[in-house]
Amino acid sequence: MLYQTEGIVLSSAVLGEHDRVIALLTLQKGLVRAVVRGARKPSSRLAAVTQPFSRADFQLYGRGSSLDRVIQVSLLDSHPGIVSDYAKVVYANYLAEIVSGLMPEHERNSGVYHLFLAILDALQEARELWTVARWAELRLLRSAGFMPLLDSCLRCGKVPVGTAHFSAPAGGVLCEECHAGEADSADLIPLSPGSIKTLSLIASSQGRPNVVARGQVRDEAARVMREYVAHVLGKRPKSLSLVERLEDEGA
Numbered sequence: 001m002l003y004q005t006e007g008i009v010l011s012s013a014v015l016g017e018h019d020r021v022i023a024l025l026t027l028q029k030g031l032v033r034a035v036v037r038g039a040r041k042p043s044s045r046l047a048a049v050t051q052p053f054s055r056a057d058f059q060l061y062g063r064g065s066s067l068d069r070v071i072q073v074s075l076l077d078s079h080p081g082i083v084s085d086y087a088k089v090v091y092a093n094y095l096a097e098i099v100s101g102l103m104p105e106h107e108r109n110s111g112v113y114h115l116f117l118a119i120l121d122a123l124q125e126a127r128e129l130w131t132v133a134r135w136a137e138l139r140l141l142r143s144a145g146f147m148p149l150l151d152s153c154l155r156c157g158k159v160p161v162g163t164a165h166f167s168a169p170a171g172g173v174l175c176e177e178c179h180a181g182e183a184d185s186a187d188l189i190p191l192s193p194g195s196i197k198t199l200s201l202i203a204s205s206q207g208r209p210n211v212v213a214r215g216q217v218r219d220e221a222a223r224v225m226r227e228y229v230a231h232v233l234g235k236r237p238k239s240l241s242l243v244e245r246l247e248d249e250g251a
């Protein structure tokens with residue numbers, strides 16, 4: 001069956017000698033994996049317009065079971081502000097991997113589609129990539145029903161005073177008192193009041209957050225989000241080590 005949809009290329013991988021397979025976030029059918037025939041040949045017209053982060057009108061052919069096939073593409077936006085900037089590409093790959101991991105295939109979700117477009121726009125214009133990354137992680141998690149509980153204790157419901165501890169499996173923080181009563185607390189990540197405030201501020205901002213984090217807050221908040229994202233996805237994102245390297249260098 002032929003179908004038409006707007007979509008964003010999330011990733012692209014080699015398939016055999018001549019082809020590529022792309023992951024697409026589409027407006028009509030959610031996450032779709034599709035073959036681009038001949039995309040590895042230098043003369044391929046489709047290769048250029050199916051690069052990661054391209055937004056385009058796609059004509060696809062699908063039989064419901066195996067991979068769909070890209071028939072025609074009409075490019076709308078290649079996001080040049082991202083693809084020309086190494087750090088932005090690293091973050092965009094990471095956030096695209098989260099979307100691929102969170103979203104079921106062939107299930108329309110226009111909210112997530114528009115959210116991911118807003119994330120790419122924010123990345124394209126961002127100076128504080130760290131803040132945009134945390135905002136995007138939290139937004140994507142919320143849209144998939146995995147919003148972490150940050151500003152009150154999972155056990156007693158009180159607002160933590162002093163250092164709290166984040167549990168990735170439980171998806172939230174424990175206050176100091178409840179943490180002391182915990183038998184097995186090896187996997188808990190300490191989270192200072194400043195880090196909780198920063199993440200809560202980023203989570204609650206309507207548009208793009210205007211927050212700058214430094215030092216300990218920056219390290220703690222990033223670590224909590226990485227651990228939690230990996231827990232929700234059930235695996236460590238492949239693109240995460242490049243994000244970590246950037247953030248260690250202060251990106």
Ligand SMILES: [Zn+2]
Pocket residue numbers: 153154155156157158174175176177178179
């Ligand atoms: Zn508590």
